[in-house]
Amino acid sequence: MRVKIGSSKLVKPFYEGNPPSTKDYIPLSVFDKVTYDQHVAIIYAYRPPTPPNAIIELGLKKALAVYREWAGRLGKDDNGEPIILLNNEGVRFVEASTDCALDHTAHIRPSSSLLSLHPSLESVVELVQVQITRFSCGSMVVGFTAHHLVADGNATSKFLVAWGQACRGLKINPRPFHDRTIFSPKNPPNFDFEHRGVEYITKSFKKVYPLIDNSVDDIVAHKIHYTAEFLSKLKAKASSNNGTNKPFSTFESLVAHLWRAITKARGINGLETTQVRISVDGRARLIPRVPNEYFGNLVLWAFARAKVKDLLSEPLPYAATLLHEAVANVNDNYFKSFIDFANHKVKGENLVPNAVADTNESILWPNLEVDSWLRFPFYDLDFGEGGPYIFMPSFSPTEGMIFLLPSFIGDGSIDVFVPLFRQNLTTFKQICFSLD
Incomplete structure (x- = not known):
């Protein structure tokens, strides 16, 4: 083309x-x-x-x-x-x-x-x-x-x-909330959580990259379509015997499944630790709530970690529980601790955002990062002749960077974009629909 x-x-x-x-x-x-x-x-x-x-x-x-x-x-x-x-x-x-x-x-x-x-x-x-x-x-x-x-x-x-x-000649509604000065630190500040090595690292910090034979040129992106029927079965399996009366969400169930399937396909040593990084929106978590129309960034990250041997030997609810607990812990207290830390500690300790190091990282092995766009109204971009029939991220060959999108069909099915090394993709395709 x-x-x-x-x-x-x-x-x-x-x-x-x-x-x-x-x-x-x-x-x-x-x-x-x-x-x-x-x-x-x-x-x-x-x-x-x-x-x-x-x-x-x-x-x-x-x-x-x-x-x-x-x-x-x-x-x-x-x-x-x-x-x-x-x-x-x-x-x-x-x-x-x-x-x-x-x-x-x-x-x-x-x-x-x-x-x-x-x-x-x-x-x-x-x-x-x-x-x-x-x-x-x-x-x-x-x-x-x-x-x-x-x-x-x-x-x-x-x-x-x-x-x-x-x-379409309509008034823009709702209007955005523009004030970015609303995140004031407490006096005195409370540092209830550790943010060094999480959101921030020292300038001298050197990331240790995995010793693997593959390069960026070996990364291929694969799109998977999970039907609403499959997701319903997956959610039921992930929620079985989870110790509560409340089932895990579709998101938690699907990410738990992908975490296990990708880890297995990668063939990682059982003694290694693998983690999933998940974006957590603070609009509904901060107390008082921040308007959903807030225009800017209001995201921190949850990290679920497991030994590879435990992740693969334990049933699906094990992975789903780790994900659920990690996301639940990024709550109002965590967001406010971050605000205090960012205002009082970053400059004095010469810290830089961890995302600065991640920006140029093309291989996340043995970890994953999940970007969920499931709740965003991306499909509502209508220029006057109806909405799109395709919406997707552009090509971004970062091994282990997963995108979750609602299917344009609108029936509750989900499209997942998974970039992996070519040699691992065959195995992943064989097990990505397995409920075992």
Whole structure:
């Protein structure tokens, strides 16, 4: 597939009244500072008929007037603290085309071909980039990239919904909550949990990488479709004899299953320890609750750990229990301990976010990281002719980085993207649907 770029320009916010000052800025919160310093790319596909690019562009301009952060730039204040400059510099808008028809089995699959459907993620000053690619059959693919320091998946998905509302001539609703100064430390601070080696590491910390024969070039991404029927059976098995009257969630059950299946497929030594890193949204966990419309990052991570021999010899409820307890422990007290630690300890101890080291890591072996987009309204991006029939992350060959998405079918089924070494993929395919 050869994609031809027709135009590339900056699109700036459209304000119906007097435009706000371009001298304003927003300080990054402690949650923004600790997350990944990189762009994240996603792909949408739409069947014809599709609206013209002009309507999509105008809707983007209107949405940027409400979500001003995306049209700004990252910078520093007078004290050297990171900020978002609300300078209306704009976002990158690319119009492209290809002379072939869209075949989702060939073009929209987890492979490097996806990289031609959105702008490059390297050396980007814009905080959002959009590429509209038109296919000869009338189909349209929208590649969207956004800088993670500005917003997490929850907030970004709401911006995308607002973009679609603006394209359809609707008022943007709900409106975003922009105040990032609400996370005040306690006086005196309480450091109830250890955050060194978790969210933060010392600048001199050296990660120990696994001694394995494979390289990044050996990583392939595999997509699995789990039906609602299979997930129901999996949930029942994971919840059997779990010691409570409440079943584990579908998410906990599926991740427990994947953790065991991937660990087995990798062939890891039984005495090694493997862990799963899970994003935990603080909006509903902090007391008082933070509005769900909060625009920014509000995520910390839970870590479930196990010896490989225990993970594989014990039944599924063992893994599900570890995951459930790890996520439950990232509660209001944990979030508030992190806020106090980030405000009082990080500078004095010369600490840096652990995510800085993780950003350039391409092999997570023997660990996993799970990004769940199951509760985000990504499928609600409707430019005026209906929602997408495909939504997925772009190709990101990080071994062990798993994405969970609701299937566009809307029947409760889930699509999972699993990047693994090629030599481990055959075994994983053989056991990924096994309930044994």
